[in-house]
Amino acid sequence: MIWMQLLLLAGFVSLVLYLLVSSDRAKVQAGAKLAFAFFIVAGVYAVLRPDDLTVLANALGIDRGTDLLLYVLVVAFAFFAVSTYLHFRRLELDFGRLARRVAIQEAESQIAPPEDQ
């Protein structure tokens, strides 16, 4: 069990790091796509050969393969939730800047244009 716990905790720690450390957007997007592709392949494999999942789980110190699947899902979902939240925050910021420009242009169209810009 100890290995699995370490792995899961590592997953959550990297989630927090992902949240706090500013990083290159393109790299993050590519990483997310790779992780997603791996997730699909692993999912298909787990459906076709569920016993292999149990073998892997046992090797990690867990009794059942479904438990392993559940743990991995929890971590994956947390990643998804955080990245979606961050994505929306960025959209909100861009949307706000857009609305600001509209508001200022509209206000300035009713008076003389500014002298310095």
Place this chain on the structure above:
Amino acid sequence: MSDDVWVVVPCFNEASVIAEVVGDLRSKFTHVVCVDDGSTDDTAAQAVRAGATLVRHPVNLGQGAALQTGVEYARRRAGARYFATFDADGQHRTEDLVVMIERLRTEPVDIVIGSRFASADTAKPPWFKRTILRVATATSRHARQLGLTDTHNGLRAFNRTVADRLDLTINGMGHASEFISLISENGWRVTEQSVDIAYTPYSRSRGQSILNGVNVLTDGLVRNRMRR
């Protein structure tokens, strides 16, 4: 009358008080810009009738976004040298702002922030709110470094140095903490001015709910990640 001062008043559904607030400000300052943050009531018309310049968000964005809009509009105006932020609900006093602007003119500071806690004999918020504000200030690393006693006061006065570089990215209420962080990061010279707050039933009803503190905290947490 101060011709080189622009007072930014972010407002959202404040039709019942905005005319009085703007009227009072206009008795001392020529330029008052109301940023209507997508109000659904008569706020915009009332503000214009009272003599304010109106900048109107097409949709509701939040108070932080409205402040940024107002400052960006004001700093593009010819002759603008001093800027102020002022709440629309009537809790601030115009006389306090006059003093703050005077300090900007005479003292070597870039920004003067209103504080409810800087002096012992100003009106204090209700005890529960007071406690929350104290905690918010005590847990703010920047506020401690700068020696500030009130991080969530809507009354501020600042010069061009601050206005030109101001870039609030938190649209909601978390902007107050972000403002303090910006002061620290940019090395602006800051001082406090003891101000009175009128806690009327109206301003109380418009105040922030305590739960919103959770939003403020998370906004601050992810702020650095939003930087480009």
